[in-house]
Amino acid sequence: MNGSLRPSPSVVDIKLKRGPAGLGFNIVGGVDQQYVVNDNGIYVAKIKEDGAAALDGRLQEGDKILAINGVQLEDLMHKSAVDLFRMAGEDVDLRVLKKLLQNDNGSTDPQPDQPSPALSLGVLLALAGAAVLFSFVYTRHIRKHF
Template sequence: MNGSLHSSPNVVDIQLKRGPAGLGFNIVGGVDQQFVVNDSGIYVSKIKEDGAAGLDGRLKEGDKILAINGVKLEDQTHKSAVELFRTAGEDVLLRVLKKSSHHMNGPTGSQPEYKSSMSALGVLGVLAGVAALFGFLYMRHLKKHF
């Protein structure tokens, strides 16, 4: 690898040894099947716990694979990227852009977690408001009877 491909602290090289079940992860993306808006890159969609990638532990779902054995994955169709993985041999070197280093528009980004936490806070706020309203009405009702 010559370093010209995304020289960033969030870009890492991961060496994997193909196991009996392959490399142990699934990919999505490609120029014909964009997974992230305006990005035709190849992304890790699923890690199999007992596969080579799962046992290694460094590759994560949502990571973008920039290259395999020095072959850049940009401008590849999904099918051609899958073929590169299948024919990569037993020892495979992946250049990976870690998920946390970029803002993704797809389902693996951090936005859904943020939205769900905001939804939970919103529900709690509404419940607190309803409880306060009932408390106010109850207290007002009691004052009328005394």
């Protein structure tokens, strides 16, 4: 290692060539239209099928675009960011912060899903209640026959 700083593994540089339909994705966010609470960044909202981004495959919905052609996108109005994308030319360099992978339950934890303690307690209480009810009905039924 030569002591140079490297981007975080979750930051990637992506080069796209503008196609007939543009870059092939929509953006959201900006100072005036925060997509993420307390974050003025620009995010990929939708990847258009068969567009330049979809064909490349690296850019995904939810990724945060940090820069376009070396211009930082933090703290821009949404329209200013859109204008940068429109004027970016045919060959576009993006610096992207990849979104965290999430499980279906929204967790970023790679561990398998574990039942919550509250759910386990609820099941136990339901079983205990059923046992008490069964005991009550059973003992009433036996008393009638004696």
